[in-house]
Amino acid sequence: MKPLVLVVEDEAPLVTLLRYNLEKEGYRVLEAGDGEEALTLVAESSPDLILLDWMLPLMSGIEVCRQIRRKPASRDVPIVMLTARGDEADKVRGLNTGADDYLTKPFSVPELMARVRALLRRAQPTPDKGVLSFQDLSMDLTAHRVTRAGRSIHLGPTEFRLLRYLMTHPGCVFSREDLLNAVWGQDIHVEPRTVDVHVRRLRKVLVGPGETDPIRTVRAAGYSLDEEEGAVLSQGSEPG
Ligand code: CA
Numbered sequence: 001m002k003p004l005v006l007v008v009e010d011e012a013p014l015v016t017l018l019r020y021n022l023e024k025e026g027y028r029v030l031e032a033g034d035g036e037e038a039l040t041l042v043a044e045s046s047p048d049l050i051l052l053d054w055m056l057p058l059m060s061g062i063e064v065c066r067q068i069r070r071k072p073a074s075r076d077v078p079i080v081m082l083t084a085r086g087d088e089a090d091k092v093r094g095l096n097t098g099a100d101d102y103l104t105k106p107f108s109v110p111e112l113m114a115r116v117r118a119l120l121r122r123a124q125p126t127p128d129k130g131v132l133s134f135q136d137l138s139m140d141l142t143a144h145r146v147t148r149a150g151r152s153i154h155l156g157p158t159e160f161r162l163l164r165y166l167m168t169h170p171g172c173v174f175s176r177e178d179l180l181n182a183v184w185g186q187d188i189h190v191e192p193r194t195v196d197v198h199v200r201r202l203r204k205v206l207v208g209p210g211e212t213d214p215i216r217t218v219r220a221a222g223y224s225l226d227e228e229e230g231a232v233l234s235q236g237s238e239p240g
């Protein structure tokens with residue numbers, strides 16, 4: 001299921017812009033134009049993340065945030081406050097009320113998307129049970145077994161975690177830094193190029209003769225498990 005993002009914003013052009021970019025990234029989007037509508041939607045639909053404007057009609061974003069945090073069901077949902085105010089004191093106030101992040105308008109869309117991705121990643125731990133599948137790939141998380149078209153694939157622990165992460169988020173493009181944080185952990189210092197080395201090893205075992213490469217290299221951006229049929233592997237490529 002794709003993550004559900006609730007956009008609480010009363011400026012229609014901004015809502016349109018946010019919806020367009022969030023949907024392009026593969027998220028589902030709900031909209032609320034004021035605080036009361038927002039609280040109703042939070043209770044009814046349990047969004048995975050909330051983009052919350054500070055200046056709203058009827059009820060301020062700060063008050064909406066406070067009420068969302070007060071309810072046990074929505075206590076942990078990530079909230080990004082959007083505001084026209086650039087004041088440091090306001091930022092502190094927003095974060096104290098329970099927002100996880102804060103962006104001042106006008107913000108850059110790639111910056112917002114990066115924060116959304118980071119917060120969703122933090123909120124949704126990678127599963128450790130069950131079976132993941134992608135095209136002809138299958139990963140049994142309990143038995144730690146990977147197969148492609150029925151053939152056993154033997155992976156080292158890092159390649160296993162890397163593939164598990166990609167299979168949990170098919171179609172999402174991750175930068176080397178995203179993958180480092182998710183697979184190696186934020187506290188470990190590893191060179192971003194290390195990711196390329198492990199992607200190369202992963203490809204080497206995943207892709208048999210005549211098989212397609214399920215991992216897509218996105219130039220200057222990173223890697224993704226491609227939702228479309230991949231091209232037949234000719235050479236291991238790395239993002240620029
Ligand atoms: Ca507003």
